[in-house]
Amino acid sequence: MKNDPAFPSGTSWVDAEGFHSQNASVPGLTKLEWFAGMALQGLIAGSVPGELHDANYWTVMAFNIAEAMLAEAEKRSGVTLNLPISGEGNDIPV
Numbered sequence: 359m360k361n362d363p364a365f366p367s368g369t370s371w372v373d374a375e376g377f378h379s380q381n382a383s384v385p386g387l388t389k390l391e392w393f394a395g396m397a398l399q400g401l402i403a404g405s406v407p408g409e410l411h412d413a414n415y416w417t418v419m420a421f422n423i424a425e426a427m428l429a430e431a432e433k434r435s436g437v438t439l440n441l442p443i444s445g446e447g448n449d450i451p452v
Contacts, residue, residue: 361388361389361390362389363386363387363389364386364387364389364392389428390421390424390425390428393423393424393427394417394420394423395420397420397421397423397424397427398417398419398420401416401419401420401423402416
């Protein structure tokens with residue numbers, strides 16, 4: 359699920375013999391990248407004016423949130439991937 363495309367694009371069709379074909383040559387962003395981008399928007403929009411953090415802080419926080427979302431989605435779907443949360447072991451709170 360982590361590397362599944364969030365918005366794959368391509369075409370699918372049924373040929374003259376009735377065979378289904380699909381061309382998804384442009385996978386787009388992964389779900390992890392999409393969720394991290396959305397989390398990053400929320401983090402920055404909700405930040406306190408004058409609160410200074412470097413880009414690495416925001417990036418780590420956004421990916422921690424995205425990975426937690428995907429891990430929870432895996433639990434709820436009944437599929438287990440044992441995804442590590444990147445925030446483990448660093449000094450930035452999850």
